[in-house]
Amino acid sequence: MMIRFVLGLLMTVVCLGIAGRRLFFLYRLGKKFQPMEAERRLDAGPAVRAEIAEVAFQRKLLRWTVPGVAHFLVFWGFMVLLFTIVEAFVGLVQADFQLPVVGNFRWFGFFEDLFALLCVFALLVFTVLRIQQAPKNLGRRSRFFGSHIGPAWFVLFMIFNVVWTLLAYRGASINAQELHEPENADKMGFLHGAFASQWFASILPKSNLEFWETFFLLLSLGVLLGFTVFVTYSKHMHIFASIPNVAYARRPRALGALEPVYWQGKKVDFEDPGDDDVMGVGKIEDFTWKGLLDFATCTECGRCQSQCPAWNTDKPLSPKVLIMALRDHSLAKAPYLLAATGEDGERVTDGLAAAVVAEAERPLIGPEGDETAHVGEHGVTGEGVLPFDMLWSCTTCGACVEQCPVDIEHVDHILDMRRFQVLMESAFPEEAGIMLRNLEHAGDPWGLGGSMRLEWAESLDFEVRVHEGDKIPDDVDYLYWVGCAGALDDTAKRTARAVATLLHEAGVEFMVLGGAEACTGDPARRLGHEFLFQMLAMQNVETLNEAGAKRIVVTCAHCYNTLANEYPQLGGHYEVVHHTTLLARLVAEKKLTPVQRVDAAVTYHDPCYLGRHNRIFAAPREVLGSIPGTRVQEMPRNRERSFCCGAGGARMWMDENIGERINQNRADEALATAPDVVAAACPFCITMLSDGVAQRQQEGTASATVTVTDVAEVLLRSIRPDLVEDPVDAEAST
Amino acid sequence: MKIVVLVKYVPEPTATWKFAPDLTIDRAGVEGRLSELDEYAVEQAAQLAEKGVASEVVFLTVGPAKAAEGLRKALAIGGSKAVHVLDDAIHGSCALSTSLVLAKALEKEGFDLVLTGMASTDAELSIVPSMVADRLGINQATFAGELSVDGTSVTIRRDTDVASERVSAALPAIVSVTDQTGEARYPAFKAIMGAKKKPITTWSLADLGVDAAQVGLEAASVRTLDVAPTPARAAGTIITDDGEGGAQLAGFLADRGFI
Numbered sequence: 005m006m007i008r009f010v011l012g013l014l015m016t017v018v019c020l021g022i023a024g025r026r027l028f029f030l031y032r033l034g035k036k037f038q039p040m041e042a043e044r045r046l047d048a049g050p051a052v053r054a055e056i057a058e059v060a061f062q063r064k065l066l067r068w069t070v071p072g073v074a075h076f077l078v079f080w081g082f083m084v085l086l087f088t089i090v091e092a093f094v095g096l097v098q099a100d101f102q103l104p105v106v107g108n109f110r111w112f113g114f115f116e117d118l119f120a121l122l123c124v125f126a127l128l129v130f131t132v133l134r135i136q137q138a139p140k141n142l143g144r145r146s147r148f149f150g151s152h153i154g155p156a157w158f159v160l161f162m163i164f165n166v167v168w169t170l171l172a173y174r175g176a177s178i179n180a181q182e183l184h185e186p187e188n189a190d191k192m193g194f195l196h197g198a199f200a201s202q203w204f205a206s207i208l209p210k211s212n213l214e215f216w217e218t219f220f221l222l223l224s225l226g227v228l229l230g231f232t233v234f235v236t237y238s239k240h241m242h243i244f245a246s247i248p249n250v251a252y253a254r255r256p257r258a259l260g261a262l263e264p265v266y267w268q269g270k271k272v273d274f275e276d277p278g279d280d281d282v283m284g285v286g287k288i289e290d291f292t293w294k295g296l297l298d299f300a301t302c303t304e305c306g307r308c309q310s311q312c313p314a315w316n317t318d319k320p321l322s323p324k325v326l327i328m329a330l331r332d333h334s335l336a337k338a339p340y341l342l343a344a345t346g347e348d349g350e351r352v353t354d355g356l357a358a359a360v361v362a363e364a365e366r367p368l369i370g371p372e373g374d375e376t377a378h379v380g381e382h383g384v385t386g387e388g389v390l391p392f393d394m395l396w397s398c399t400t401c402g403a404c405v406e407q408c409p410v411d412i413e414h415v416d417h418i419l420d421m422r423r424f425q426v427l428m429e430s431a432f433p434e435e436a437g438i439m440l441r442n443l444e445h446a447g448d449p450w451g452l453g454g455s456m457r458l459e460w461a462e463s464l465d466f467e468v469r470v471h472e473g474d475k476i477p478d479d480v481d482y483l484y485w486v487g488c489a490g491a492l493d494d495t496a497k498r499t500a501r502a503v504a505t506l507l508h509e510a511g512v513e514f515m516v517l518g519g520a521e522a523c524t525g526d527p528a529r530r531l532g533h534e535f536l537f538q539m540l541a542m543q544n545v546e547t548l549n550e551a552g553a554k555r556i557v558v559t560c561a562h563c564y565n566t567l568a569n570e571y572p573q574l575g576g577h578y579e580v581v582h583h584t585t586l587l588a589r590l591v592a593e594k595k596l597t598p599v600q601r602v603d604a605a606v607t608y609h610d611p612c613y614l615g616r617h618n619r620i621f622a623a624p625r626e627v628l629g630s631i632p633g634t635r636v637q638e639m640p641r642n643r644e645r646s647f648c649c650g651a652g653g654a655r656m657w658m659d660e661n662i663g664e665r666i667n668q669n670r671a672d673e674a675l676a677t678a679p680d681v682v683a684a685a686c687p688f689c690i691t692m693l694s695d696g697v698a699q700r701q702q703e704g705t706a707s708a709t710v711t712v713t714d715v716a717e718v719l720l721r722s723i724r725p726d727l728v729e730d731p732v733d734a735e736a737s738t
Numbered sequence: 739m740k741i742v743v744l745v746k747y748v749p750e751p752t753a754t755w756k757f758a759p760d761l762t763i764d765r766a767g768v769e770g771r772l773s774e775l776d777e778y779a780v781e782q783a784a785q786l787a788e789k790g791v792a793s794e795v796v797f798l799t800v801g802p803a804k805a806a807e808g809l810r811k812a813l814a815i816g817g818s819k820a821v822h823v824l825d826d827a828i829h830g831s832c833a834l835s836t837s838l839v840l841a842k843a844l845e846k847e848g849f850d851l852v853l854t855g856m857a858s859t860d861a862e863l864s865i866v867p868s869m870v871a872d873r874l875g876i877n878q879a880t881f882a883g884e885l886s887v888d889g890t891s892v893t894i895r896r897d898t899d900v901a902s903e904r905v906s907a908a909l910p911a912i913v914s915v916t917d918q919t920g921e922a923r924y925p926a927f928k929a930i931m932g933a934k935k936k937p938i939t940t941w942s943l944a945d946l947g948v949d950a951a952q953v954g955l956e957a958a959s960v961r962t963l964d965v966a967p968t969p970a971r972a973a974g975t976i977i978t979d980d981g982e983g984g985a986q987l988a989g990f991l992a993d994r995g996f997i
Contacts, residue, residue, distance in 0.1 A: 274927075283927060430926035437924045445771050446752040453752025519754070535927050 005099070008218045012096040012225055019229035026236040027244075030300065033334065034293035036341040039269035041292065044252070051251040054411075058250050064409040067644075068307065071133055074126040078163065081123025082243075088116050088170050089228065095173075095221055100181060102194060110197030117174075117200035120167050127164050134160070139381055144318065147306030149381060150325040152239055156304070159240050162231045169224035175204025176217040239328075245301040246410040252294050253411035259402040259617045261569035262419055265427075265534045266292075274535050284423025284532065287368060288334050288389070289341055291417065298412045299331035308404030308414060313648040313670075314397040318663030320379040321397035323404035323414040329384040330417070333363065340364035369395050369425055372433075393662060395421055396433050400530050400653030401612040406644055422532030436531055439657035443536060447522035448488040449657060454519035460490065460497035461516070466508050469515040475552040476515055482507070482581075483553045484514040485567060487560035488523050489687035495694065496559075496687035498729050499714040503559055503583045505724060506716060510595040512586075514557065520547050524566035531654035538574065541566070545576035555579045557586050559716070561613035561686035562652075568618070582614060584685045584715050588623040591630045591719075598722035601633035604680035606718060608636060609670070609693060610646035611686035624685045624715045631722040637677045647673065649684075649692035656688050671696025675706050682712045690714060739889070739909075740794045742847055743783045743817070744840060744854040744870070745776040747801045747808035751859050760955060761962040762830050763860070765802050772808035775855035777815070778915050781922035782885060783853050784816025791887050794818060796847060800828060800839050806938055813933035814925035820936070821847055825943040830955025833861070837869035839953060842946040844874060851892060852912040856881055867914040877907035883918035 057063045062079060066072035087103060094101040106112040134156065139149040148156070178195050195201065208216055235243060254263075265272045267281045269292075277283075285291055308323035309315050315322045339360045343351045353361050370377050370388025377386030377393070384390065395418065404414040425431045442451030461468040469480070476483060484507070490500035507514050525540035548556075548571075556578050558564040568580035590596040606628050614620045621643045628636045641647040650656075650666030660666065671693050674682045682697065684690050693712045700706035721728050749755055750769040758764045772780075786792040795817040799805050802824070809820040823843050831839070844852060857864040864880075871878035879885075882894035883902075892913055893906040907913075925933075943950055951957060977986045991997045 277931065427927035430924050430929070432924075434921075437921070440924060445750055445769075451752060453750070453754075455752070455754035535930075 005097075008221065009096050011222055012093075015222070015226055015229055016093075019233050022233050023236045026233075029338070030236075030296075032342060033338050034296050037289050037291055037293040037296050038267075039292060040252070040294050041263060041266045042269045042271075044254070044294075046251060047255070050255045054250050054253065054255065055247065058409070058411065059247060062409070064407070067407075070129065071305075074129040074133075077119075077122045077126035078130075081119045081126065081167070082163075084116055084119035085123070085167070085170065088120070088174065092170065092173060092221060092224060092228075095177065096225075099177070099217070106194070108193040110193055113194030113196065113198030113201070115197075116194070117171065117198045120171055121200055123167055124164065127160055127167075130160055144315070147310040148304075149306070149309070150322055150328065150379070150383060151304035151306055155238050155240075158234070159238070162227070162234065165227045166224070166231055169220060169227050171200050172204045172208070173217070173220035173224045174198055174201035175206075175208050176213070176220045178202060178205040179208060179210065180213045180217040239302065239304045242301050242303040242410055245297060249294075249297050249301040250411050252297070254413060254416070258405050258411070258413035258416055260565060261573065262529060263416060264573055265420075265423055272534075274538050282424070283427040283534065284425070285368065285417070285420040286424035286428055288330065288337055290424070291330075291420070295330075295417060296334055298417070299327055299334055301410045302327045302331065302412060303410065304328060305409065307407040307409065308412075311403035311407050311645060311647075313399055313401055313403065313650065313666045316647075317666050317669050319393065319397040320377070320391055320662065321394045322379065323412075325379055325384060326390060326394060326418070327412060327414065329389055332383065333366070333368075333389045336360065336363040369421060369431070372431070390421070395425065396658065397655075397662070398653050399612070399648045399650060399655045399666065401648035402616045403612075403645070403648070406616050419530070419532060423534055424532075426532035427535060432531065433658045435659050436654060436657050439527055439654070440531070440533060440536060443523050443525070443528055443540060447540070448492055449523060449527055450488070450492055452492050454522070457486070457491040457521060458516075458518045460486070460492075460500045461504065464501055464504060464508075468504060469513075470518040471515045471520070471551055472518075476554075480513050480515045482512060482514045482555045482557040482586075483548075483551070484516050485556050485558045485563055486516055486521065487558065487563045487687065489691075490559050491521070493687060493691070495690060496714075499559055499687060499690070499716055501729075502714065502716040502720040502727075503557075503587075505727060506587060506590070506596060506720060507557070509723060510590045512590070512595075517547065517551070522547075524563045524571075526562040526566045527654040527657060529566075529570070530652065531657075541571060541574050541576075545571055545574050548576055548578065553578055555581065557581050557583055559583045559687070559714070561611040561618075562688065565613045565617055582618075582620055582623070582685070584614070584624040584627055585620060587716060587719060588626040588630075591627060596719070596723060598631045598719060600722045600725045602631050602718060602721050603633040604718075605635045605637055605678065606681045606683050607639060607674050607677045607679035608642075608715070609639070609649065609674060609682060609684040609689055610643055611684055611689045612646065612648050612652050614685055615646050616644060624683070627715050627719055628683060631719060634718070637679060639673045639677055641673065649686075649689040651688035651692045656691075665696070667692035667696040668699060669696075671700065675700060675710065679710060681718060682710065683715050683718055684712070685715050687714075739792050739850045739887070740796070740848065741783045741786060741792045741851045741853060742796045742798050742844060742849040743776070743779050743812065744852060744866075745780065745797050745799050745808055745812050746773045746855075746858045746860075747771070747799060747805035748773045748858055748860040757965050760830065761965055762955070765804070770804055770807065772811040773855055773859045775857055775859055775917065776812075777855070777922035778917055778919050779853040779855045780812045780815045780817070782915055782919050784923070786887060787816055792851075796821060796849075798840065798843055798847065799823070800831075800836055800843070802829075809938055810930075810933050811925075813936045813938075814930045815922055818936060820938045822938055822940045823942075823946065824940050825950070827943055827950035827954050830958060831953045832958035832960050833863050833866050833869060834959050835953040835957055837866050837873055839943070839946065839948055840866070840870050841873035842948050843941060844870070846941070846946060850909050851887060852876075852910075854912065854914045856914050856916045864914070867912050871912045874910075874912075877909075877911035878913070879905050879907045879911060880914045882913050882915045885913055885915065885919070 062076045065075045137146050137148055139146040178201055265283050272281050306324050312323055339356055346352050367388045370386045370391050372392045374387050377391035398418045400415050402415055439449045442449050446453040486500050489496035522544055523540055525537035529537035564582045625636055628634055647670050649670050682693055690712055697710055697712050701708050747770050749763050750771055753768045756764040756767040783795045787795045797809050797812045797817050797820040799809055800823040806822055813820055823839055854867050867880055868878055879894045881896050883897045884895040886893050891906050891908050892911050896903045896905055977983055
């Protein structure tokens with residue numbers, strides 16, 4: 005017993021010491037990062053609910069059934085194994101230890117062993133999945149491409165070792181108990197139900213019983229402790245890190261509104277910024293410690309990567325690889341960050357390895373056109389920690405954030421890095437500058453100006469009321485926010501007319517702002533130009549507040565997101581409704597009755613900023629479903645897993661020269677459902693999908709009769725078929 | 739070498755312009771901006787300073803109080819200071835009197851090279867650089883698509899319909915640049931903030947020794963008789979190709995003297 009105790013204690017102290025030192029190192033590193041945003045607090049209620057849903061019930065993992073169930077089993081297997089681990093540790097000093105109360109129940113031992121075996125079963129499932137989905141078979145299509153493959157196998161192997169050694173110890177313990185204390189049969193009741201342990205008991209040698217018990221006890225604790233040390237040094241950190249990471253995550257999700265720019269935990273005042281304020285993230289330590297926790301929590305499962313529109317069209321951006329590269333850089337730069345600072349406030353780099361100093365000097369984002377920049381199976385290379393094109397390929401569609409089982413906030417991090425590049429360095433894809441200049445001078449991304457903003461309404465057979473000067477009159481139900489596209493883009497103008505006509509038919513009184521409306525600032529904000537966003541937003545909030553706007557109906561998903569979720573940050577509080585929601589309501593209330601049959605197969609595309617970012621999935625489908633004759637179809641990737649059209653994140657205003665075009669990928673998916681109509685609910689999605697469909701029509705691989713249009717226009721066909729306009733000729737309008 | 743860049747604060751071209759009773763543009767009713775064509779001159783000056791060719795870059799404008807915003811924009815791109823000639827008497831000045839004010843201001847400030855845009859985006863006259871050159875008795879090289887400067891002369895590339903010329907002029911000289919010289923950089927936020935700290939000097943006509951009677955609406959060499967909005971563009975002609983499309987297209991162009 006004494007040897008067992010001394011050896012056990014020694015192992016425990018050494019291993020927990022190493023693991024503890026590592027955790028303390030990570031803690032000290034986190035202290036070198038920025039403090040968390042002042043407004044982001046740990047709210048007990050939502051945090052506990054999230055821990056229950058996402059940790060205990062594995063909500064996000066279970067969205068993928070097979071790996072989800074397997075992970076659920078391993079997670080709960082380990083939770084139950086915690087009991088056996090306690091039993092083993094106390095077993096060091098007390099051979100006949102049993103847990104209080106439950107320890108005497110046979111079912112408890114059965115329960116423990118059952119979960120241990122389910123855990124092994126889950127490991128088999130993981131093994132099969134890892135072989136099937138190996139990057140060496142699937143290349144970039146594998147969600148594990150770019151992940152650490154060796155350590156992942158080692159983790160599976162070690163979990164297996166933890167389980168079997170614990171069971172073997174319990175088997176040896178059964179043998180030892182039965183021999184030593186045959187008269188004490190009702191004690192250690194749990195072991196009588198521990199069927200797997202009993203099997204081990206049956207195959208273990210029946211001599212030197214105490215030796216075997218000690219041997220397997222020390223072996224199992226050694227494996228467990230060794231694994232714990234490995235965990236703190238590897239991507240398997242998530243078993244500890246995910247708990248605080250979920251607790252501190254943005255709720256309900258890190259989608260919808262973007263956070264303002266923070267420095268030292270406080271919002272940056274763009275009217276009068278501090279001299280030393282840094283806008284956005286230019287160095288790794290400009291992330292908050294929650295950012296570092298995100299990097300440390302990533303388990304490299306690749307669910308984000310599997311959904312990413314950039315990655316799926318062969319661009320150098322994988323949300324997973326991005327997070328991994330930031331983690332690797334954090335750790336490589338850590339000795340520099342932890343180095344003492346001299347009297348001049350600069351870090352003393354004398355004692356540091358040359359590689360550490362080189363890493364510290366590496367720019368976070370590489371230069372444009374860096375030939376050495378590459379994202380491959382073994383991570384990222386290049387002058388910068390992240391390649392230029394990695395940062396700028398993101399459409400901010402949020403598919404990664406949606407999928408991440410541990411609530412990593414990829415999009416926020418990408419935006420913070422973009423903010424630094426735009427605001428501090430003025431380094432971004434050149435062509436986006438045209439959009440920024442147009443927003444500055446004309447208030448719309450095309451640079452057409454406010455005087456053009458009422459042309460769309462000229463051909464309507466009723467008068468659209470335009471707000472001028474005073475408060476919006478009481479008889480007006482909604483202010484119709486037409487949006488730059490609705491007012492200025494030929495295709496989107498049709499949608500604006502369709503929505504206006506439908507509201508008019510339903511007897512809804514509405515008004516527009518005309519030339520007083522300007523871009524909400526979404527493209528500037530998603531590009532990282534927070535300053536320009538704030539200028540546009542404050543101007544619009546002033547216009548809306550002076551007009552006394554209360555209820556606003558919007559046709560653009562991006563305008564919707566900005567008005568509903570982001571203007572409250574700047575003092576604009578309105579009841580904002582997307583036109584699909586309002587139309588669904590008007591149909592349900594029988595204020596609009598679709599009568600004319602529209603015999604068409606309609607495939608609906610979820611705009612990211614309507615669906616994932618704002619959870620509006622049902623309304624557009626309800627509108628389409630209410631029309632007699634329509635068959636509403638789904639693409640394989642729909643709702644939460646909808647695939648971006650390629651326009652979000654200000655990508656609409658940048659060239660897309662790498663890999664396949666995102667809009668083509670999505671248009672092909674839509675065309676594969678053999679639709680008559682592809683319907684969407686955002687003008688930019690419609691532009692993107694129209695281009696993709698037109699490309700295939702030109703090539704002769706898609707039916708010439710397929711149209712891409714807004715949900716409202718499909719409804720209009722059923723309500724005012726006399727008003728249906730011919731499709732805009734894409735060639736003529738560009 | 740000291741460069742002075744002449745810049746103009748113009749009414750936003752995409753906005754709807756309103757006119758005051760005296761038929762000048764009502765500047766209070768319309769947003770203004772640094773003339774887009776002047777941004778090219780600002781960028782060239784900033785680049786010459788970065789290359790070490792210019793030791794000092796100054797921006798000079800004549801315009802209403804809000805024109806200082808245009809100077810701030812230029813200062814965000816480069817330069818170290820700006821001069822704003824601000825005087826109510828200048829309101830309504832024609833190109834001739836504007837060039838007088840600019841010439842006097844240039845004399846007072848001192849320069850080796852003057853850069854300007856190829857035209858303003860409001861009046862679109864393009865003549866002011868030549869007028870300034872004449873008043874100061876210095877060389878002029880206009881519509882530069884490319885320019886290079888050594889200590890004593892400036893050399894430009896000037897593209898016309900029939901030829902690409904290389905023209906050289908001894909300093910001091912005035913050069914107007916075209917959009918071929920390259921898009922102005924997009925200033926970073928810290929450059930915009932930094933521009934707020936750069937000095938802008940304001941001069942009145944009296945400071946320049948210009949008699950108020952020589953400038954303004956009354957003294958203008960041209961008089962605006964009437965203003966009316968541009969008529970909406972008529973719908974275009976669509977030629978459907980029924981085998982004769984090419985001939986019809988050629989006929990359409992020939993009728994209008996294009997071919």
